[in-house]
Amino acid sequence: MTSPGKPGDPAAAVLRVGVLGAGVVGSQVIRLLLEQADDLAARVGARVELAAVAVRRPHRHAEVPAGLLTDDAAAVVADPSIDVIVEVMGGIDPTRELLLTALRRGASVVTANKALLAEDGPTLYAAADAAGADLYFEAAVAGAIPLIRPLRESLAGDRISQVLGIVNGTTNFILSAMTATGDSYELALKEAGRLGYAEADPTADVDGFDAAAKAAILASVAFHTRVGAADVHREGIGAVSAADVAAATEIGCVIKLLAICERNGGAAPGGAADGGAAAGDDVVADETESVSARVHPVMLPNTHPLARVDGAFNAVYVQAESAGQLMFYGPGAGGAPTASAVLGDLVAVARNRVAGGRGPRESAYADLPLRPFGEVPTRYYVSLDVLDRAGVLSAVASTFADGGVSIATVRQQGRGDDASLVLVTHAAPEAALAATVDKVAALDVVRSVASVMRVMGEVQ
Ligand SMILES: NC(=O)c1ccc[n+]([C@@H]2O[C@H](COP(=O)([O-])OP(=O)(O)OC[C@H]3O[C@@H](n4cnc5c(N)ncnc54)[C@H](O)[C@@H]3O)[C@@H](O)[C@H]2O)c1
Ligand SMILES: N[C@@H](CCO)C(=O)O
Numbered sequence: 001m002t003s004p005g006k007p008g009d010p011a012a013a014v015l016r017v018g019v020l021g022a023g024v025v026g027s028q029v030i031r032l033l034l035e036q037a038d039d040l041a042a043r044v045g046a047r048v049e050l051a052a053v054a055v056r057r058p059h060r061h062a063e064v065p066a067g068l069l070t071d072d073a074a075a076v077v078a079d080p081s082i083d084v085i086v087e088v089m090g091g092i093d094p095t096r097e098l099l100l101t102a103l104r105r106g107a108s109v110v111t112a113n114k115a116l117l118a119e120d121g122p123t124l125y126a127a128a129d130a131a132g133a134d135l136y137f138e139a140a141v142a143g144a145i146p147l148i149r150p151l152r153e154s155l156a157g158d159r160i161s162q163v164l165g166i167v168n169g170t171t172n173f174i175l176s177a178m179t180a181t182g183d184s185y186e187l188a189l190k191e192a193g194r195l196g197y198a199e200a201d202p203t204a205d206v207d208g209f210d211a212a213a214k215a216a217i218l219a220s221v222a223f224h225t226r227v228g229a230a231d232v233h234r235e236g237i238g239a240v241s242a243a244d245v246a247a248a249t250e251i252g253c254v255i256k257l258l259a260i261c262e263r264n265g266g267a268a269p270g271g272a273a274d275g276g277a278a279a280g281d282d283v284v285a286d287e288t289e290s291v292s293a294r295v296h297p298v299m300l301p302n303t304h305p306l307a308r309v310d311g312a313f314n315a316v317y318v319q320a321e322s323a324g325q326l327m328f329y330g331p332g333a334g335g336a337p338t339a340s341a342v343l344g345d346l347v348a349v350a351r352n353r354v355a356g357g358r359g360p361r362e363s364a365y366a367d368l369p370l371r372p373f374g375e376v377p378t379r380y381y382v383s384l385d386v387l388d389r390a391g392v393l394s395a396v397a398s399t400f401a402d403g404g405v406s407i408a409t410v411r412q413q414g415r416g417d418d419a420s421l422v423l424v425t426h427a428a429p430e431a432a433l434a435a436t437v438d439k440v441a442a443l444d445v446v447r448s449v450a451s452v453m454r455v456m457g458e459v460q
């Protein structure tokens with residue numbers, strides 16, 4: 001930071017910002033930075049000056065003032081006159097080395113890069129710590145929705161037990177469209193592409209990689225424990241069928257791709273205030289405290305606050321012991337909304353520098369063990385096409401009992417070739433449920449498994 005003005009006049013100080021990337025998000029960051037220069041100076045107590053913008057192809061960016069564009073990101077991060085690096089170029093490499101270079105020389109970093117944070121966040125934090133620099137990443141999870149700051153700061157005095165998120169707009173758009181129209185996954189995906197929600201290569205979204213990275217970040221921050229992308233069990237939405245959607249509707253549910261971060265065991269959920277109520281039987285209290293993070297489709301009752309979040313919107317439901325249930329809702333992607341979160345972080349790190357301090361660092365002190373997915377308590381909805389003959393129900397029920405899985409509800413429907421059994425289980429370890437469904441599917445009396453999906457909350 002330089003102070004070219006009168007001594008003691010904070011507004012005369014200048015904070016120089018290097019931006020890496022000027023695509024969907026970066027171009028909006030640059031626009032807002034330039035348009036709001038006076039307001040930002042007043043809010044920060046120093047002028048926030050755009051010093052350089054690194055892009056792949058420097059000749060294509062009308063929004064960037066002449067002379068600031070470069071294709072040399074390495075030079076930008078190494079420039080000792082630059083105080084803050086805003087990273088909105090994405091990717092793991094070379095981005096990791098670029099950010100480490102910036103942090104090691106004491107520059108603060110604001111990033112929207114969930115993939116890198118979930119892959120190697122602790123290395124970035126360590127570099128920030130060693131140099132006394134800030135690492136902020138509000139835009140990395142659920143775009144514009146304030147979430148990281150509430151978790152890192154506002155809820156720092158509470159004990160979070162559960163974070164459930166619709167954190168991927170593309171998949172939420174597809175599942176909402178399937179629910180509204182009864183269309184197949186393939187048709188809904190095509191429509192999402194036509195409307196510009198799904199990217200040309202939608203793999204990161206539909207296979208759950210994007211949501212899994214966000215789940216890792218949320219779990220790490222919420223539970224003060226390092227959780228990386230590789231620790232998150234991940235399933236996408238490619239196998240969700242129109243029949244699954246119809247089955248969900250029939251039992252008063254919708255299908256959502258959820259990022260599910262849970263603390264199990266330790267102090268019993270619900271021990272304080274009314275915070276434990278909504279966890280229902282999806283969170284099991286036992287003696288060993290552990291955490292888990294997973295991403296997969298679930299059937300969610302229509303009454304759940306997340307069930308009404310449709311289209312490309314994101315929402316995150318947080319349950320904390322003293323605060324109770326909290327909902328965060330809004331646009332999780334898009335240039336301007338994501339840039340809003342980036343600018344908020346930029347103001348925060350700029351204020352920290354003006355004040356000579358820094359914001360929250362990594363908090364991983366709890367270091368809770370990660371519960372393997374097979375041991376995580378889940379509940380299943382299972383719809384079976386069965387033979388219409390005596391003894392079917394008891395054969396299926398005893399297979400569940402043998403697997404240690406208790407059945408919550410069972411309904412028999414139809415006759416003859418249309419005969420089916422629809423079951424919802426109580427919570428049981430995921431591995432026991434999966435193995436039991438395999439055994440049920442192999443029974444002579446079961447013609448086929450029409451639908452299997454995990455459920456959360458109370459279903460009809
Ligand atoms: N688009 C969104 O809605 C959204 C929302 C939240 C977070 N993010 C995250 O923000 C980041 C950027 O996303 P985007 O949608 O703006 O991407 P984008 O592809 O539109 O833009 C990327 C920019 O980075 C530049 N770039 C890429 N590699 C570079 C390199 N090696 N050197 C110099 N410049 C390079 C490109 O030239 C381009 O200007 C990603 O980490 C993404 O996950 C995006
Ligand atoms: N592809 C992401 C963008 C935000 O990370 C989504 O669909 O939500």
Ligand code: NA
Nearest residue numbers: 138141143145
């Ligand atoms: Na956010």
